[in-house]
Amino acid sequence: MTARSVQVAIIGGGVMAAWTAFxxxxxGVKALIVERSFAGSQASGVNYGSMRVQGRYLPQLPLSLRAQAIWEESEKLLGVDVEFRRMGHIHVxxxxxxxxxxxxxxxxxxxxGLHPEIVGRDALRRRWPWVAQHAVGLSWSALDGAVNPRLVVPALAAALRDMxxxxxxxxxVVAAEKDGRxxxxxxxxxxxxxxxxxxxxxxxxxxxxxxxxxxxxPLFVAGPSEMVTEPLPYFMEPTLQIVDGSIVVRQVERGNVIVAGHPRGPADAVAMRARMPGGKTLTNLQRVADIIPxxxxxxxxxxWSGIEGYMPxxxxxxxxxxxxxxxxxxxxxxxxGMQLAPALGAVMSEFVLDGRSATPLDAFSIARFREKAAVDEEYLKQEFDAGIVKV
Structure with missing residues (x-):
């Protein structure tokens, strides 16, 4: 049996692990990352790539704002362009x-410290004339943006090899236990x-x-519903998201339009399979046409899809x-999680090495599940079938 001894081991090789190891x-601490497949193969590589700050759970904002500042420096930190772009985000x-x-x-x-701008119907028409007429207004955040998730973990992996x-x-990993050593x-x-x-x-x-x-x-899994169009003439700079989370749309510099829609699709963590149901493609196409005619x-x-982990x-x-x-x-x-990852890695490194961090984490404690360790199947059915699971 091969044996290794390290100061810090990380189970999982996604974007959170990679930024933490970075x-x-x-x-000066070289963690060992142990990944069941290949680095970034699931949620970290198949997500929408949203760098959205506005609309998040409020106690998450300190972490999110810190992350955005790191993303702004990502090309310098990693030595490559992972296509982070601050193009703004409109919450319609x-x-x-x-x-x-x-x-x-x-x-x-x-x-x-986040100050999104509220834009009414008339100003919306002047600034983003391609948004459908039935939109009544929006929230605009110039801070937000997007990244290419397919580039992030490979870039981090290359940087980690150099380190x-x-x-x-x-x-x-099939077993782990704590002992005196x-x-x-x-x-x-x-x-x-x-x-x-x-x-x-x-x-x-x-x-x-x-x-x-x-x-x-009570962790459960689901698969993101993602699709991309043919290249089109470039016309939309900000990401558009409807407030209920039913559709998220952005156009990349090459002209392709990337679309995500909710609810998410089925996923199997044992077989490591996820798929986007055919009906979702048609539903999302109609949603896109409704809001961007x-x-x-x-x-x-x-x-495409992948396997993501969720809490109720x-x-x-x-x-x-x-x-x-x-x-x-x-x-x-x-x-x-993609937007949070660089700050999450920084905070985890601070807690591990210093025992504390100025960025608060109390709202995310695992202790909140002491009273309930089972998935509420009826809750999930209502959330996913009704299409109100939020990003």
Whole structure:
């Protein structure tokens, strides 16, 4: 049996793990990443690439704003362009209730340092004439943007190789336990890994890891519904999202329009399969045409999905284990983790090495699931069938 001994081991090789290892390495600690498939193969590589700050869960804003500042420096940090672009984001209201929601959010977000601009119907028509006439207004954030998720983890992996950080790919951790010397991990491939500190960043499979340490959580999986059109003449700079989350649309510099729609599709974490149902393609095409009429004749050239981990409250688990010292969790980002990743990595490195961080994490504690460790199947059916799961 092959044995390794490291200070920090990270289970999972997605964007959260990669950014965490990056920040640790910059401070002289070379974590070992253990990934069951290949780095960035699931949620980190198949997501929409939204760099949206506005509209987030309010206690998440300190982390989100810190992340956006790091994304602004990503090309310098990583040495390559991962197509981070700050093109802005419009949160479009199609009725009075949605308009009221974004107006109240703008007031509440100001306390965290985020100041989206509320734009009424007439100004909307002047500034974004391609938005459908039935839109009643929107919230505009110039800070927000997008990134190419297919480029991010490969760029981080290359940077980590240059920092002599090891990523073990194709290694499934099947057991882990705490003993007097730290943690002992065993892989399906027959390797033993010992570490002083353990980070659970296993994404859709993180619930299995937390359960090994007496912390079961109601994690469930689903697949994003993504599609892209043929290249079209460039006309829309900001990302457009309807307030209810039913459709998100952006155009890349090459002219293709990328579309995400909710609810998400089925996923199987055991078989490692996810698919976008055919009916979703037609539904999303109609939604796009309804809110951006000039796209009504666009042709879809590709659809895709992946496996994402969710919590029923749509809030991730971040922070120390409630049962085991030296164990940290960061998982179930519920479809909105890509933007948070660089700040999450910085915060995790601070907690691991310093024992504290100025960025608060209390709202994301795993302890909130002590009273309920099972998925509420009826809740999920209502959320997904009704199409109101939010990004």
């Amino acid at each position: 920040h640790l390495a910059r401070r 209201a199609v009725d009075a209730a949605q308009m009221d929601k974004i107006e109240r959010y703008a007031v509440d977000a100001a306390a965290y 002599d950080v090891t990523i073990l790919q194709g290694r499934r 730290g943690f002992a991990l065993a892989t399906e491939e027959g390797e033993e890994i010992r570490c002083e500190l353990l980070l659970n960043m296993a994404g859709a499979w993180a619930g299995e890891v937390s359960a090994w340490f007496g912390e079961p959580v 000039c796209l009504s004749g666009a042709s879809i050239i590709r659809t 409250d749509m809030i991730p688990v971040i922070g120390p284990s409630a049962t085991t010292s030296g164990l940290w969790h960061a998982f179930a980002f519920s479809g909105h």
